[in-house]
Amino acid sequence: MLRPWHTILPIDFGNELAVYQQIADGIIAEIKKGRLRPGTPLPGSRVLADDIGVNRKTVVLAYEALIAEGWLETTGKRGTFVSGELPRFKNEPPRTGSSFGFNDYHTIQPMQGSVTANLIAFNDGLPDVRLAPMEELARAYKRIFKQKARWRMLGYGSEKGEERLRLALTAMLSHKRGMNVHHNDICITRGSQMALYLTAHTLISNGDTVAMESPGYLPAWQTFGKAGAKLVPIKVDDKGMVIEELEQLCKSRRIKAVYVTPHHQFPTAVSMKVERRLKLIELSNRYGFAIIEDDYDHEFHFEAKSLLPLASNAHAANVIYISSLSKLVAPAVRIGYVTGPAAFIQSLASLRSIIDRQGDTIMEQAIAELMEEGAINRHAKRAFGIYGERRELMDQYLTTHLSKRVTYQKPEGGLAFWVRFNQPVDTEELRGKLLKKGVSIMSTERFSFTGEPLNALRLGYASLTQTELEEGIKTIATVVKR
Amino acid sequence: MLRPWHTILPIDFGNELAVYQQIADGIIAEIKKGRLRPGTPLPGSRVLADDIGVNRKTVVLAYEALIAEGWLETTGKRGTFVSGELPRFKNEPPRTGSSFGFNDYHTIQPMQGSVTANLIAFNDGLPDVRLAPMEELARAYKRIFKQKARWRMLGYGSEKGEERLRLALTAMLSHKRGMNVHHNDICITRGSQMALYLTAHTLISNGDTVAMESPGYLPAWQTFGKAGAKLVPIKVDDKGMVIEELEQLCKSRRIKAVYVTPHHQFPTAVSMKVERRLKLIELSNRYGFAIIEDDYDHEFHFEAKSLLPLASNAHAANVIYISSLSKLVAPAVRIGYVTGPAAFIQSLASLRSIIDRQGDTIMEQAIAELMEEGAINRHAKRAFGIYGERRELMDQYLTTHLSKRVTYQKPEGGLAFWVRFNQPVDTEELRGKLLKKGVSIMSTERFSFTGEPLNALRLGYASLTQTELEEGIKTIATVVKR
Structure with missing residues (x-):
């Protein structure tokens, strides 16, 4: 020294x-x-x-x-x-890099974002965040912070979520979707993604077979895959999942669950026809597999039909029903929920308690407030009107500018069109070219689980204004025609 | 018809x-x-x-x-x-009960709650929600909802959490905890529980050995156990985890990770002594295991010591550091975070994207706002003062009313005392008797992973006022003396 x-x-x-x-x-x-x-x-x-x-x-x-x-x-x-007890450091260089190994989750593809500056973005089918009921949400938060029992909500709550919100959801499911659910059999989750994750990990043991729609929803595919399921793709046609193919599978092996998006199939936007629905329920009862019904944008069904969830069917005993308010309010408002057999939901909620203990109590209270006072309904009606108009415009622009190049069905509902090219098109190359012209489209190949090229685009229209829609479709037409 | x-x-x-x-x-x-x-x-x-x-x-x-x-x-x-295509239902009774099996997570013990009406509750060591900076939080939410870019935050965000909050945390970790962390190497989580869950599932392959403090934190034990780890309890004494025992274990088998709460050991409230800390880091470097450092209530350290996290040590290359703002603000404000080697955090964030996609953007922005303007610091100082007083009172009442029956060390920090009975006491029976007298204590046996009775109580004091503390300790003394 x-x-x-x-x-x-x-x-x-x-x-x-x-x-x-x-x-x-x-x-x-x-x-x-x-x-x-x-x-x-x-x-x-x-x-x-x-x-x-x-x-x-x-x-x-x-x-x-x-x-x-x-x-x-x-x-x-x-x-x-x-102190003599200090171990001497052997002049090793500090922080030589970690020496422990770990699991590599880099292969998980993130969901793609919603807002991209200065681009006309045809997204996966997301709501327009510019329409989100921001003032109402702000007011609800304000009231929540002023309520008498406000201290109480800052402690720990139920792992199933705020009872007040579960009661509001129960009423909504009964009135709008014909579902008779007890509020103790609902677990509120952080968006439908967490509902999927919890369902997969509660349901699946390593090696269980799960039948998936193909083309289908990649995050669900990844979630069930990482949970240890063996995934079998089942074809989707213009009536929804091909149930005959599922029946063949059931005859050849034991399946644990089927994942379906019957209301508006992701990505093809097809609504599953009623005979397929009834057949699916019948198979589920006969073979004892769970139906995981992902009803991610129930509210936005534009055709004149009483299309209720599978879960509302009196014979459907094996349905695990997943839905969300994120598509209705805003993606960042991550309020999803899952209902199903009581013992299943109880187990799922226990798993949830070691993942993040509980949901966001403050947000759950704010959303319950908005549901109770009718603000969510008013917002849904307003958004429904606007998205309905945009759907008509989308249909019109596709017909005007692209009808010779593509085939599509105007979807009965949902916030995206599924547009198939009449000639083979390299959609990834198209994506690159469009980006240079200020238009972004989603990568289509993520929807294909069989490696088969889909030669199609899923074009979410709800976040775009009339001008943006026309400009966007025109640009696609120009690039495709070359 | x-x-x-x-x-x-x-x-x-x-x-x-x-x-x-x-x-x-x-x-x-x-x-x-x-x-x-x-x-x-x-x-x-x-x-x-x-x-x-x-x-x-x-x-x-x-x-x-x-x-x-x-x-x-x-x-x-x-x-x-x-329609002729409808499958006929075979007059089966509706909803006969589900026929699919699932994993049973009922064995997971939920964490215990914080607020119990009309009871003097000695909890696990939770902050007093009555002190939560409610006005500040309400104002932060209000500002967030008024900011120009408010629409942007309603879309999808980064799975690592809001960059603004990660930057605020980086600055805090550098100033207060001597940690040099890049904001890209932080993943914000929903409380420290999600940080634990993500860490366990990113780190552990089935059958990996993880050394755990015993007595220890049950939710961590359950989380690593459910992730497939083989758990080995390591004794804790009045200097923290007995590192010599850990060294013996390292010599006999390969271990993947050690879970420690060195700042204030849970449940014994002991701060790990520096020679143990240095030895632990040395072992980690020599044997290549990860140190999972759970620093759950760093702010509340009352003794005059520079006790920095293991993660601040220049030689600690294998530390995964978990901390949280929930103990500082309120349990319902579920903002935790995890830092560690860059590639590890990257993989962990990918896993997070399939669990719940992202955190609560609105809450993360509000908390970042409070950190930036210094409100969190002001609140921490105020809470520190109040909890410091309550700690003195607790010490005083224990000495006055229970000194003949119990032995304890006044803890250097943390929000709970670890009180050992001099004679064997059935703590579960005690719990029942106290409940009848309006005092609730936590079950002690959950902390023991070896089956050995602990003959002790963990008494969280921070949520109780002077009157409640005195009344509570007096009641315990009365019941124990009988």
Whole structure:
């Protein structure tokens, strides 16, 4: 130890850190650097205090702290020493990089975003965040923060979510979707993605077979795959999942579950026809497999039909029903939910408790408030009207500008069109070309689980205004025609 | 079909459901009940319209909807029939109970709640929600909802969490905890529980050995166990985890990770001594295992010591550091975070994207706002002062009323005391007796992973006022003395 202490421990009296703390920190730094070695004696408190220009009591305080923490030790009157119990570092270079291995989840493809600056973005079928009921949401949060029992909501709550919101959902499911659900058999989740994750991990044992729509929803494919399921793609045609193919599969092996998006199939936007629905329920009862019904945008069904969920059918005993308010309010409002047999939901909620303990109580209360006062309904009606118009415009522009190149069915509902090219088109190349012209489309190949090229586009229209829609479709037409 | 149509389809013109929809719903109900069978002809639209007293066009609309959906079919001029493709239900009783099996997570013990009405509750060591910075939080939410870019935050965001909050955390970790972390190497989670879950599932392959503190934190034990780890309990003494025992384990088998709560060990409240800390880091580097450092209530350290996290040590290359703002703000404000080697955090964030896609953007923005403006710091100082006083009171009341029955160390920090009985006490029986007298304590046996009785209590004091603390300790003393 050659340097004087006041150069080693420069005290900054303007620092917010207490002076004794600065001294202690400085000594620790010297120990870590190896300049103060185990057994090295420290100067007496008076000597050090004089040297660095502080009160002696301050040094005593620092020494006491370091002794209590084990950096220093004192042997009665002999003085204070650097602790002998410190393991010596073998001059290894600091932070040489970690040496433990871990599971690589990089292969999981993230869901694609909704808002891209200065681009006309045909997304996956997301709502227009510009229409989100922001004022209503802000007011609901404000009221929630002012309510009498506000302290209560800041503690821990039920892992199934706020009872108030579960009751509001129960009423909505009964009135609008013909579903008779007890609020204890609902688990509120963070968006439908968490409902999928919880369902997969509650349902699947390693190696279980799950039948999936193909083309289909990649995040579901990934979620069930990572949960250990063996995935079997089942074809989708213009009536929805081909149930005959599923029946063949059931005859050849035991299947654990079927994942379906019957209301508006993802990505083809087809609504599953009623005979397929009834047949699916019949198969589920006969073979004892679960139907995972993902009803991700129930509200936006534009054709004149009473299309109720599978889960509303009196004979459907094996349906796990997943839905969400995220598509209705905004993607960031991650309120999804899952209902199903009571014991299943109970187990799923227990799993949830070790994932994130509980949902966002404050947000759940705010959304319950909006449902109770009818604001969600009013917003749904308004959005329904606007998206309905945009759907008509989309239909019109596709017919005007692209009818010779593509085939499509105007979808009965949902927020996207499924547009198939009449001639083979490299959709990835198309995507690159369009991006240069300020139009973004989603990658189609993620929807294909069989490797078969889909030669189609899923064009979400709900986030685009009339001008953007026309401009976007025109641009696609120009690029495709070349 | 004997009954007249107007009794089968009673139209309610005051109903919010359109009349054609009511007709369609009624026909579907008859089909489902089996009273209208496949192939049955329906009356002509004019006949039905007259019978039920509606406009003919309304009936046509209903028929069209049912045809499009597949319930009915039409064969040109022959008329309209119930669709022949409907599978007949074999008069099975509806909803006979589900027939699929699933994983049973009921064994997961939920974390225990914080607020219990009319009870003096010694909890696990939770903050006092009555002190939560409610006004500040409400104002932050309000500002967030008014900001210019508010629409943007309603779309999808980064699975690592809002960059703004990650930057605020980076600054805090650097200033207060001596940690040099890049904001891309932080993943914000929903409380430290999700950080634990993500860490476990990113780190563990089936059968990996994880060393755990014993007694220890049950939710961590359950989380690593459910992730497939083989768990080995390591003793904890008055210097923290007994690292010599860990070293013996390392010599006998390969271990993947060690889970530690070095700042304030859960449940014993011991702060790990520095020689143990350095030895732990040395072992981690030598044997290549990960150190999972759960620093769940860093802010509340009352003794005069520079006790920085293991993660701040320049030689600690294998530390996965988990912390949280939930203990600082309120349990319902579920903002936790995890940092570690860049590639590890990247993989962990990918896993997160299939669990719930992303965090609560609105809450993350609000908390970032509070950190930036210093409100979190001000709240921390205020809470620190109040909890510090309560800690002194707790010490005083324990000495006054229970010193003959118990042994304890006044903890250097954390929001709970670990109180050991001098004589064997059935703590579960004690719990029952106390409950009858209006005092609740946590079950101690959940902390023991070896089956050994702990003969101790973890008494969280921070949520109780002076009166409640004195009353609570007195009651415990009365019951124990009998």
